[in-house]
Amino acid sequence: MAELMQPGLMQPGLMPAAGVQLAAVAWLRWRMFVNGLRTGKSGTRSAGGIVLAVVLRMLLWPIFAVWILGPVALSGYVGWSAIANHQPTWLLALMTGIGFLWQFIGVSGSNIAAAMPTFDPASLLRFPLPFGRYLLLRLFLGLLTPSTVVGCLALLSAAVGVGVARPELLPVAVAGFGLYALANVFCARMIGIWLDRVLARRRGREIFGGLLAIVVVSFQFVQFGRVRHVHMPRGHVPGSEQQSWIIATALRSAHAMHWLPPGFAADSVLHSASLAAVAGNLVLLAAWAALFLAGFGVRLHRQFLGEYLSDSLAPAARRSTAARRAPVRPVPQQQAMRSRFPLLPALLRKEWLTLRSNSGQLMGLLTPPIFVWIVSRGSFGSHPDYLLSGAVAYAILGPMSAAYNVFGPEGPGVQLYLLAPLRLRDVVLAKNIASGMILMAEAALAWVIAVSASKTAIAPATQVATALWLIFVLLANLTVGTMRSIQSPRKFAPGQSNQMRSAPTGRTSALLAVALVLGSLLLQVPVIRIGRHLHEPWLGVWVFGALAAAGAAGYVMLLMHVDAMMLRNRDVLERELCGV
Amino acid sequence: MAPAIETAALTRRFGDFTAVRDVGLRVEPGQFYGFLGPNGAGKSTTIKMLTGLLAPTSGTIRILGEDLTANSPALKQQIGVVPEGMALFGRLTAREYLRFVGRMYGLDRDTAGQRTEELLDFMSLAGEDRKLVTDFSHGMQKKLALAAAVIHGPRVLFLDEPFEGVDAVAAGTLKAMLQRMTARGVTIFLTSHVLEIVERLCTHIGIIHRGELVAQGSIEELRERAHGRAGELNGPRPLEEIFLEIVGTERDGSEAAHPPEELSWLS
Numbered sequence: 001m002a003e004l005m006q007p008g009l010m011q012p013g014l015m016p017a018a019g020v021q022l023a024a025v026a027w028l029r030w031r032m033f034v035n036g037l038r039t040g041k042s043g044t045r046s047a048g049g050i051v052l053a054v055v056l057r058m059l060l061w062p063i064f065a066v067w068i069l070g071p072v073a074l075s076g077y078v079g080w081s082a083i084a085n086h087q088p089t090w091l092l093a094l095m096t097g098i099g100f101l102w103q104f105i106g107v108s109g110s111n112i113a114a115a116m117p118t119f120d121p122a123s124l125l126r127f128p129l130p131f132g133r134y135l136l137l138r139l140f141l142g143l144l145t146p147s148t149v150v151g152c153l154a155l156l157s158a159a160v161g162v163g164v165a166r167p168e169l170l171p172v173a174v175a176g177f178g179l180y181a182l183a184n185v186f187c188a189r190m191i192g193i194w195l196d197r198v199l200a201r202r203r204g205r206e207i208f209g210g211l212l213a214i215v216v217v218s219f220q221f222v223q224f225g226r227v228r229h230v231h232m233p234r235g236h237v238p239g240s241e242q243q244s245w246i247i248a249t250a251l252r253s254a255h256a257m258h259w260l261p262p263g264f265a266a267d268s269v270l271h272s273a274s275l276a277a278v279a280g281n282l283v284l285l286a287a288w289a290a291l292f293l294a295g296f297g298v299r300l301h302r303q304f305l306g307e308y309l310s311d312s313l314a315p316a317a318r319r320s321t322a323a324r325r326a327p328v329r330p331v332p333q334q335q336a337m338r339s340r341f342p343l344l345p346a347l348l349r350k351e352w353l354t355l356r357s358n359s360g361q362l363m364g365l366l367t368p369p370i371f372v373w374i375v376s377r378g379s380f381g382s383h384p385d386y387l388l389s390g391a392v393a394y395a396i397l398g399p400m401s402a403a404y405n406v407f408g409p410e411g412p413g414v415q416l417y418l419l420a421p422l423r424l425r426d427v428v429l430a431k432n433i434a435s436g437m438i439l440m441a442e443a444a445l446a447w448v449i450a451v452s453a454s455k456t457a458i459a460p461a462t463q464v465a466t467a468l469w470l471i472f473v474l475l476a477n478l479t480v481g482t483m484r485s486i487q488s489p490r491k492f493a494p495g496q497s498n499q500m501r502s503a504p505t506g507r508t509s510a511l512l513a514v515a516l517v518l519g520s521l522l523l524q525v526p527v528i529r530i531g532r533h534l535h536e537p538w539l540g541v542w543v544f545g546a547l548a549a550a551g552a553a554g555y556v557m558l559l560m561h562v563d564a565m566m567l568r569n570r571d572v573l574e575r576e577l578c579g580v
Numbered sequence: 581m582a583p584a585i586e587t588a589a590l591t592r593r594f595g596d597f598t599a600v601r602d603v604g605l606r607v608e609p610g611q612f613y614g615f616l617g618p619n620g621a622g623k624s625t626t627i628k629m630l631t632g633l634l635a636p637t638s639g640t641i642r643i644l645g646e647d648l649t650a651n652s653p654a655l656k657q658q659i660g661v662v663p664e665g666m667a668l669f670g671r672l673t674a675r676e677y678l679r680f681v682g683r684m685y686g687l688d689r690d691t692a693g694q695r696t697e698e699l700l701d702f703m704s705l706a707g708e709d710r711k712l713v714t715d716f717s718h719g720m721q722k723k724l725a726l727a728a729a730v731i732h733g734p735r736v737l738f739l740d741e742p743f744e745g746v747d748a749v750a751a752g753t754l755k756a757m758l759q760r761m762t763a764r765g766v767t768i769f770l771t772s773h774v775l776e777i778v779e780r781l782c783t784h785i786g787i788i789h790r791g792e793l794v795a796q797g798s799i800e801e802l803r804e805r806a807h808g809r810a811g812e813l814n815g816p817r818p819l820e821e822i823f824l825e826i827v828g829t830e831r832d833g834s835e836a837a838h839p840p841e842e843l844s845w846l847s
Contacts, residue, residue, distance in 0.1 A: 015653060015654065015657065015686070016657070016683075016684070016685060016686025017686065020683055020686060021683070021684055021686075023683070024680055024683035024684050025684075027680065027683075028669065028672070028680050031671075031672055031676050031680075032669065032671040032672065035671045035672060035673070035676075035712055036671055123667050123669075124684075125632070125633060126631065126632075126633060126656065126661055126663070126667065127656060127681075127684040127685065128653045128654065128655075128656040128657040128684075128685065128686070129653055129656075129684075130653045131653075305635045305649070305652075306628070306629070306632060306633055306634040306635035307635055308594065308634055308635075575714060575715055
């Protein structure tokens, strides 16, 4: 320890080398990733947990593959086709589409980095980092988001497509699209950091949540295939003039795009005959990238200097403190203890207060029924056998994930349940009632919408079978969800800005919810087919009735053992919800 | 020699709420300075500003004679902090964490490794090398945060409740270490609600109340001031009495509105 007693061993004013600090942060991320694979105190994940996680990922890998490989393959094809078929607007449209989706998914979508064990990069501010180094770190940390990965791969694929069509264009395409990728990365970072500023305040989060819901819902109304009726001269053969109105609008505004990054990226390839034009486009594209970087840097510098994001929160906190000071009518001790079942209503009231104070979550509950309404008006409306259960499954799929991490939003508050003289079964039951009521409300809305939108009447047997299927799905999910909530809890603060874009459950739990809902939904297909073959329309009722009974039995068994289960896993709950 | 810590008219507002108002601190090199105040008085906000984590709304901060805003990265090299929330990385082991912190402060790999082992031994954390920090008890996390704060040999050390949750044996060792550090010229700025610890360790005290620095000086000076107020002649008064006298007399009426008699249901 003697050496530690020497003050200022580092020379005053001598900054640590950039390479040392950057390597240290890279090593930190690696160790956090490796240690994130550990779940128990022993440092190993249980064999069952590993198998479950691997099987679920294998089952759902095709879905992810479509999300990644689809855009990448399409971009390559469009890039090739634009050059081979002399369709310059296609390349512009491709660049615009990639850029739009990159930013939109970045703002609204899931985030791989958020689902991993991570840390707040702002915590690095306590170390002696110059601003430039901090900027570099903030650019690299969390770079592996789905939007960045898919966007970069799509642009690479587009460049390869262009190169296949005309090999001499490959270097220009790589340079132009590479710069465009950089501009998108900087733009996403700029939007993200300014958004964090807005989302640091509760009012901002509410407005943003509402706007996002409106944008997502509005997007469903955009019908790309809808033909725009154009008055053509008599005898004119319908052809390319009859375009989708959205494409026509995009083409009309294409000239504006030439001054934006997608235009410069496309033009750097399309005007490759002139070296000056290529250089000009690349320089202007680099200027856009620099502008985005500056937009990011300006806000980051404010944070670097110690900006407090939610400056307006303190007065609100004071008001609530003042409100709590209102005089309370004293209640005698005996009278206070007289109520025999105060727990369930109290817990339900707490769940309601939590939901009520999170308007973003409330708005999220409105979105699925609107989607159901839109989808029901389409071709699905002609398939009454599948419409109802499909609509209900879709409506409950999103809110279902919350049932897989019911203790997550409590954080360290979960200790109260373990400390108070209460049956943990009551706590679980109250939470499941709250989750079940939300899911039932969503299902009921979807049900009404589907029945009213169906082009033919939905048979009573189908409706009864769907109701029984719904009971099974709810009970099965609440059973599995409760087990996951206890065995794999995950701290989740729905009202905090840096968590707003992350999922309320871990990926394995989310995959389980999807597998249970969609798996049981797919079970309806053979049941309906066999029922038709046997001329037995009520077959579904028997099958799903049996499943609902099994689900109920499983749920009752869970409730009987849930106290012991929670006590067995209290160290997990403590570590995951109350730890650092 | 320039003061180790010097602030002038330091103010921090959050919206229309002023957390810290016109605070003028002066801490000389080698002083063990105790910064006291009731809950919500502005202690942690002040420490955050002094360590560059929070920008002041107005006023100046000079650390080791240099302006903090202008020389923030270079000054951070000279300071060590145990912040309010400890700011540990829960998904690392203690050894990994200390090595990382050492490297971030520019120590070479060997020195960082050697000091890590020394500190783990000193803090009795060497046997916990398989555990992640998130699995540590609160006291162990405090010890680790303190180890991380001193690994680079800082000249100024900011400690926000460093002994909270630390066992008596470890606390004794840590106090001895901190006193040796001040003897060698390190300045320590400490906040704690345990006034006995502050009284035993600190040579100088600052008391903040409702965002304003209401008293500052050596313990003897504060005693003299309290002595003058109370007019007592019966020997030195404990710090707790002095603190309660300074802060208690300036409390608002909110506590008085809820006298203990109201909690009549308490047996």
